[in-house]
Amino acid sequence: MDTTEFDSRTALVTGASRGIGAAVALRLAEGGADVAFTYRRDTAAAEAVADKIRGMGRRALALRADSGAPAAIEEAVDRAAAAWGRLDILVNNAGAYMVGPVSDLGAADFDRAVAVNVRGPYLAARAASRHMRSGGRIISVGSNVGERTTFPGHTLYALTKTALTGMTKGLARDLGPLGITVNLLHPGPTDTDANPADGPxxxxxxxxxxxxxxxxxxxxxxVVAHLASDAASYMTGAVVHVDGGFTV
Known part of the structure; x- marks a missing residue:
């Protein structure tokens, strides 16, 4: 791995106190980036990630913010940009995993899922684009469920993750003239605390x-790091499946 590919670059990763978000924050730091990231509740876990980033000789900033709250997510973007002097990479990773029968998920559940999984990434991207210059990268983490809803109970979650495809394509058109690329990654089943590979x-x-x-x-x-790198400079509006063949 090139430990200098992101030298002098700055990043913000949402929802990065654990799981995929933490892995992304650490991978960008390993490549030389200074990394800010948001978390919602677990301050101890967030500080542990920040300490690992600092241990690599990079700057870290843990920002407590609920991605479902418009003011909070926009403020997090602005604070990250102010801390680093600019913003080069945004990774929209925070998500609300709300599943269950349609009969059990009502208006409040719908509003929360859309607020975190759709409105949050949109507002973060909108805010980030004000701080980015040519070469900026916006990457959203979706889900294979947005492409193949294999099990019942995923209507609401699939709806929100599918919406990211349209958002990504639209933003790619809007921000392309500024030299900012926008891409979407759909992971498949991934071994995390919330979804362990040895679960039931x-x-x-x-x-x-x-x-x-x-x-x-x-x-x-x-793969997120690749999309953030110079090697992916001609990729925008793309939907990349990293799902072990779940959707083939």
Whole structure:
């Protein structure tokens, strides 16, 4: 791995106190970026991630912010840009995983899911674009469920993740003239605290992938890092599947 590919670059990752978000924040720091990230509740976990980033010789900033609150997510973007002097990379990772029968999920659940999974990334991207110059990168983390809803109970979650495709394509058109690329990554089943590879349904879920296994969070982070790098300078409006063949 090139430990200088993101030298002099700055990043903001939403929802990065654990799981895929933490892996992305650490991967960008390993590549030389200074990284700000948001978290909602677990201050101890957030500080642990920040300490790892600082241990790599990079600057870190942990920002407590609810991605479902418009003012909070916009303020987090502005604070990150102010701390670093600019913003080069935004990774929209924070999400609300709300599943259950349609009969059990009402208006409040709908509003929360859309607020976190759709409005949050849109407002973060909008705010970030004001601080980015040519070469800026906006990357959103979606879900394979947005492409293949294999199990019941995922209507609301799939709806919000599918919306990111339209957002990504539209933003790619709007921000392309500024030299900012916008891409979407759909992970498949990934081994995290919230979705462990040894969980009660993991064997069944793994069977729906072509590779027959869960991803490590670092495998998802590696593709995010590629989309953030100079090597992906001609990729924009793309939807990239990193799902072990779940959607083939």
């Amino acid at each position: 349904y993991a064997q069944t879920v793994s069977g729906f992938t072509a590779l027959g296994r869960y991803a490590a969070a670092e495998e998802i982070a590696a």
